[in-house]
């Protein structure tokens with residue numbers, strides 16, 4: 169008999185988690201104004217709010233922390249990270265930042281001005297926020313099939329390069345750079361093919377524009393290229409990563425994802441001139457150029473994390489766990505974005521609650537029901553997150569209303585996946601009784617999803 173697949177690690181430190189009763193959860197979510205961000209972590213049994221900064225570091229990462237160098241300038245930890253970035257991603261210059269959005273803030277301060285247009289594939293909400301904050305515009309050119317959750321495409325995160333070419337032909341003068349997000353989080357953790365990265369590079373070259381990769385889940389993207397793209401089967405993840413970045417001029421990184429640290433980020437680039445321009449903003453917003461908001465020990469852990477995060481065995485364990493959860497949901501007939509993405513399952517709330525008016529926030533309603541059912545916390549990727557149009561102030565209703573179940577790295581076992589799947593099945597089985605959604609009673613002027621307060625519709 170063939171041996172089953174199993175994890176490529178064993179566990180040497182654990183943290184207890186506690187179950188609660190439905191009555192307790194009813195009270196807690198009411199007190200939280202029906203916003204899952206307002207829950208205390210102890211009120212959550214299995215936390216799938218995000219895979220960002222929630223991973224478990226390895227023994228190698230923890231030991232690297234112990235030899236961190238906390239010198240203000242020129243710390244050895246900075247050079248450890250610089251060397252890892254050069255070796256794995258190929259960039260000569262980099263700046264540490266405290267997380268991904270800080271990297272966006274620094275890079276965009278140097279590259280974006282009012283009235284600019286930044287084409288890309290489903291810009292993440294902080295990316296879009298930093299673009300719109302500068303009175304510039306994010307232009308989403310993701311392939312159309314990405315919004316059909318049942319359709320199969322091996323690289324559903326792709327930018328539509330025909331649309332990109334047509335867009336550049338008309339608007340190149342207002343475009344400071346093209347951004348490609350790997351993997352495409354908003355479309356469901358879907359990968360971008362090497363072919364698409366190569367074509368994007370060619371178009372950028374034709375119009376003389378730089379290409380920036382938003383790189384939060386670049387290693388998971390490389391895994392999918394190895395598994396799904398012809399010609400890459402026998403390449404190592406590090407070889408694939410090296411080719412991916414040969415098509416980029418710069419990158420922003422939220423290290424809290426694929427570099428498996430709890431906090432941290434960076435910008436890396438080829439151009440020394442761009443590095444100089446960014447350094448000024450880095451010093452103002454983040455910290456001196458050799459620490460930029462990170463302690464030395466954290467830069468050390470990040471350097472090791474970049475290495476571990478680009479190892480095939482680790483990525484295979486990671487993505488097979490997400491696929492396992494997906495396979496259980498498929499057995500229960502629950503609709504979600506297929507194929508399964510790298511870091512999360514995105515349940516299609518439009519298909520689960522088709523009769524609920526979209527103004528009542530279908531995905532948020534589903535997220536609350538799942539929490540009430542089993543203390544599992546997911547997150548809404550729908551109309552609340554899509555926010556209002558900055559000019560008209562009208563609500564934006566995206567094509568997809570998704571409940572994201574993001575799986576932290578190296579944290580939960582497949583028994584936890586089993587609990588999540590059955591909890592969601594129970595909600596799904598009583599979906600016809602879920603008729604009342606939610607309305608917003610208070611919201612912030614930008615990025616409202618974090619702090620919005622809601623009430624159940626009458």
Ligand code: F0G
Pocket residue numbers: 217218219220267268269270292294295349353382383384385421422423424432433
């Ligand atoms: N880019 C992408 C694709 C992201 O997914 C995130 C964060 C960021 C940039 C910003 O990085 O959080 O370190 O400031 N995504 C998290 C999530 C928050 O839950 O998907 P950050």
